[in-house]
Amino acid sequence: MEARKEFISGNEAVAIGAMLARPQVVSAYPISPQTIVVEKLAEYVESGLMKNCSYIRVESEHSALAAVLGAVATGARTFTATSSHGLMYMAEVLPFVSGSRFPVVMMNANRALAVPWSIFTDQSDSMMLLNSGWLQVYVEDAQEALDMVIQSYRIAEDPAVMSPIMINLDGFVLTHTYELVDIPAQAQVDKYLPPYKTGNKMSIDQPLGVCIGITPDLNTEFRYRQHVDQLRNAPGVIAGADREFGEVFGRSYGSQGGGLSEKYRCEDAEVVLVTLGSISMTARTVVDKLRDAGRKVGLFKIRFMRPFPMQDLLSLGDQVKVLGVLDKNISPGYEGTVFSQVNSALSRKANPPRTMNYVGGLAGREITTRSLEKIFSEMLGMIRDGKAELPPDPNGRVKFINMRWEDHE
Amino acid sequence: MINVRWYGRGGQGAFTAARLLGQIVSTEGKQFALASPSFGPERRGAPVWSFTRIDKTKILDRSQPPQCDYLIVLDETLVSDTLENFLTDDGVLILNTARPGKYGYVKHRLVTLDATRMSLEIMSRAITNVPMLGAFARISGIVDLDDAEAALKKSFPEALYEKNRQLLLKAFAEADGGAA
Numbered sequence: 001m002e003a004r005k006e007f008i009s010g011n012e013a014v015a016i017g018a019m020l021a022r023p024q025v026v027s028a029y030p031i032s033p034q035t036i037v038v039e040k041l042a043e044y045v046e047s048g049l050m051k052n053c054s055y056i057r058v059e060s061e062h063s064a065l066a067a068v069l070g071a072v073a074t075g076a077r078t079f080t081a082t083s084s085h086g087l088m089y090m091a092e093v094l095p096f097v098s099g100s101r102f103p104v105v106m107m108n109a110n111r112a113l114a115v116p117w118s119i120f121t122d123q124s125d126s127m128m129l130l131n132s133g134w135l136q137v138y139v140e141d142a143q144e145a146l147d148m149v150i151q152s153y154r155i156a157e158d159p160a161v162m163s164p165i166m167i168n169l170d171g172f173v174l175t176h177t178y179e180l181v182d183i184p185a186q187a188q189v190d191k192y193l194p195p196y197k198t199g200n201k202m203s204i205d206q207p208l209g210v211c212i213g214i215t216p217d218l219n220t221e222f223r224y225r226q227h228v229d230q231l232r233n234a235p236g237v238i239a240g241a242d243r244e245f246g247e248v249f250g251r252s253y254g255s256q257g258g259g260l261s262e263k264y265r266c267e268d269a270e271v272v273l274v275t276l277g278s279i280s281m282t283a284r285t286v287v288d289k290l291r292d293a294g295r296k297v298g299l300f301k302i303r304f305m306r307p308f309p310m311q312d313l314l315s316l317g318d319q320v321k322v323l324g325v326l327d328k329n330i331s332p333g334y335e336g337t338v339f340s341q342v343n344s345a346l347s348r349k350a351n352p353p354r355t356m357n358y359v360g361g362l363a364g365r366e367i368t369t370r371s372l373e374k375i376f377s378e379m380l381g382m383i384r385d386g387k388a389e390l391p392p393d394p395n396g397r398v399k400f401i402n403m404r405w406e407d408h409e
Numbered sequence: 410m411i412n413v414r415w416y417g418r419g420g421q422g423a424f425t426a427a428r429l430l431g432q433i434v435s436t437e438g439k440q441f442a443l444a445s446p447s448f449g450p451e452r453r454g455a456p457v458w459s460f461t462r463i464d465k466t467k468i469l470d471r472s473q474p475p476q477c478d479y480l481i482v483l484d485e486t487l488v489s490d491t492l493e494n495f496l497t498d499d500g501v502l503i504l505n506t507a508r509p510g511k512y513g514y515v516k517h518r519l520v521t522l523d524a525t526r527m528s529l530e531i532m533s534r535a536i537t538n539v540p541m542l543g544a545f546a547r548i549s550g551i552v553d554l555d556d557a558e559a560a561l562k563k564s565f566p567e568a569l570y571e572k573n574r575q576l577l578l579k580a581f582a583e584a585d586g587g588a589a
Contacts, residue, residue: 007432007442033448119449172448173471178428179443180435281469364448368472 003185010174013142013181014081014107014167015040017149019050020189021105023079025071027056027064031086032119033171034109038081061086065093065106072102073210075201077153080104083171084111084125091129097164098133099226100211101200103156104164105149106134110277110328111171112363120364121171123276123328126305127337133226135165135234136305138276142181145169147251150189154241157196160233163226170278170328172364184249192248234307235260253303260309262301265291266316269298271379272353274325274342276302279367283326286372297376302338310345316353321388322379323353328361335359335398354388360401371402411551412474413461414495415541417483419453422538426481427459429542429560434463436556441467456487463551479503481545483524483537493517503544503584505537520548520585527579532572539573543580554581 001020008016015037018026026045030038045055056067061082068078082090087108097104108126112118126136135155139145145167152165169175202210214222235258242259246252254262265287266272275283280301290297300316300323302309316323323346327336334340339357346352358375361367382388390397413430417423424446431444440463447458460477462468480496481503482488488504493516496502502517505524512519524540539561546552554577561573 005438007428007435007444032450172445176448177443177445177471178431179468180438180441278471282472285470366472369470 001183001186003188004183005180006183007178007180008142009036009176009178010142010145010169011036011109011176012040013146014149014169015044016183017146018079018105018107019044020184020186021079021150021153021193022050022077022190022195023053023105024076025054025056025068025078026050026080027058027067027071027078028080028082029058029061029064029086031061031083031109033111033121033175034081034083034086034107036175037107041079061089062093065090065097065104068104069093069097069100069102069211072097072104073100073202075196075198075203077157077196078104079106081107081109083109084113084119087125087129088113091132094129094132094134094164096211099222101162101226102164103153103162103196105152105156105167106164107145107149107167107169109171109175110168116363118363119171121173121328122362122364123168123170124330124362126166126168127329129166130305130337133163135161135163135230135307136168137165137303138168138305139174139303140278140280140301142174142177142179143251144253145174146181146183147245147249147253150184150193151241151245153193153196154244155234155238157198158233158237158241161229161237162200163230163234168277173278182251188248192245230307235311238304238307258309258312260302260304260307261312262303263312263316264299264301266298266300266320268296268317268319270296270319270321270383271376272298272300272316272320272323273372273375273379274300274302274323274338276305276338277328279326279328279361282367282369283372286369286376289369290373290376295376295380297380305338305341308341308345310348313342313345314349318351320353321383321386322356324356324358324375324379326358326360326367326375330359330362339398354382354390355397356382356390357398358401359398365402367402375401410468411463411479411549412477413463413479413481413545414474414477415459415461415481415483416487417457417538418487419451419455419457420536421457421483422536423457423483424459425564426483426538426542427461429539429557429564430461430545430552431463432564433552433557433560436553436559439553439556440465440551443468443471476500479545479549481541483541488512501548503541503548505541520544522580522584524580527576527583531575531579540576540580543577544584546577547581547584554578
């Protein structure tokens, strides 16, 4: 297929990216707001656009990932997609895939968890599975979604990584919004992404155990190996995959900074906001506006939560006095998940910035430019004579934004 | 940046119109657009919002604009006292109605089109999205009609394409009494 531009939704971009990556087995179960991905892939297989692909219909998400696990164990390239409670239902199978070091690529449409039940977006679902052994990337628009499906196979299948990847798209905001997307030619994708070859599979010729059980005397070493491969190897592989993608397709996503994150106008910033996913775009416009007014603010966009961009955070200059983390999830009774992760990285710094946690965008509540401006202005207000002071109330560091009562205060 | 807000009932094609407009103006990357439905479950007959954002450069702000430059109402039973709150001060209300005289109280610039009659005549169905798109094309002056025809061709099967093309052109000619 030739390169072309299409006005499509994020879901369609994911489905087209998956088609171009030539998976041999797709198994998925529909759930809002991911359903269109499943419908499109079924159409592509049925109409002959995906010639060497089997689409396995299943009765649940648990079975979808189990079917994919069986397929990838034979050395097949695989794809699946889910969302929210679908991901929760899959949860049992996630560590089977990652512990077996199988490079499955999965799309997750970020959606709230019940109760209160909601089909709208936040990032509670994927954050709950941060410890599943899957790499996690969060994309900002439909183009990045398509491109990251293709890049993810390169990263996941790299012998130095051999780990599955979850590609996260904010539900509706990305999955259901239409925009112009560059669709690469199949020949170019084939050049960038050769067929998957592995020794980590069931084979008559080279018999070995896959998806194994091990007693305590060896078990920890397997887990350690998985950990260090992700910690030490994955960042370099991700940056390399992005750099080469840029050479082939003319687009890349911050490989200069390593690819795990992107710093926007942080050079001399005294206040920085950390975001993930689609809100990063809106936040850029707010940073630009405040910069025009002479305020020293910047944006730190996390792309990968696993591996975590620890080095990128540590490389923020000491002039950063206050750093806020916008969390579209809450670990009830404590704080936002990303906030804990960011603080842990910053604690390695000699002079860490003061940190604030802003919890918002839960279950589809909008985060407007106005609420982002308010966040920046509060953080700027904490700086007096070059020093930052936190709110005196220890619980004041974790703030819910855009609450209904704010207009009445 | 131009913000367009569509308001119709499930089944009248309000989202298809929002998507078509985005597709048309971003043909060959001439302009940039985002098109989105009001998110959530869909029901036939229920009020439906949809949005098109258009700009000369890539659109970064994905939050829903509180006010828009054009509000296009596909079904006049949706008109209410608060409707004009969605418009900027110099925004334009484009309304599908056979009785423009009823709306003398509207403070904003009002453009009317009897899109229901037009659709019934040409397509035998009261699906009013494409004629309202034609009216918008006339009033805004930002839609290339050749690109619009190409987008309709891509979106509809042949027989339906021809009827929608006629609707688009007729609405373009007749909107606002034919005034530019």
